[in-house]
Amino acid sequence: SFTYVPILPAQLLEVLSTPTPFIIGVHSIFQSETQELLDVVIADLDGGTVNVPECVHISLLPEPLLQQTREALSMVLDPELEVADLAFPPSTISASSLKMQDKEIRAVFLRLFAQLLQGYRWCLHIIRIHPEPVIRFHKVR
Secondary structure, three states, X not given: OOEEEOOOOHHHHHHHHOOOOEEEOOOHHHHHXXXXXXXXXEEEOOOOEEEOOOOOOOOOOOOOHHHHHHHHHHHHXXXXXXXXXXXXXXXXXOOOOHHHHHHHHHHHHHHHHHHHHOOHHHXXXXXXXXXXXXXXXXXXX
């Protein structure tokens, strides 16, 4: 229900100052203009960084999802941890190729998002007073 713009044209950069939630893609050549924004989380997909201003509070994932995700990512990124405490560890541990490691990381996040969003249909309410039924999303507290 909020604004999503894949790539914002240069002429519309002032839209980034709107007081409503949004996801807007901005070309990296406009990075200096985006650094001035005080309450905007900036994710640099090319550089692999996320800048969260001090005034923006982002809550952590709920437990046990946070711990499960951390453990799964550590096993993908450092598979030696899985057998580090074994009395008789296997003689060789094959590290995943970069392509396979990328797929494993994607699978961890896919599972996380599926767990976070499971049961979302219980939040959908159909309003039938209009000629065409309207579906509204109501967040369960």
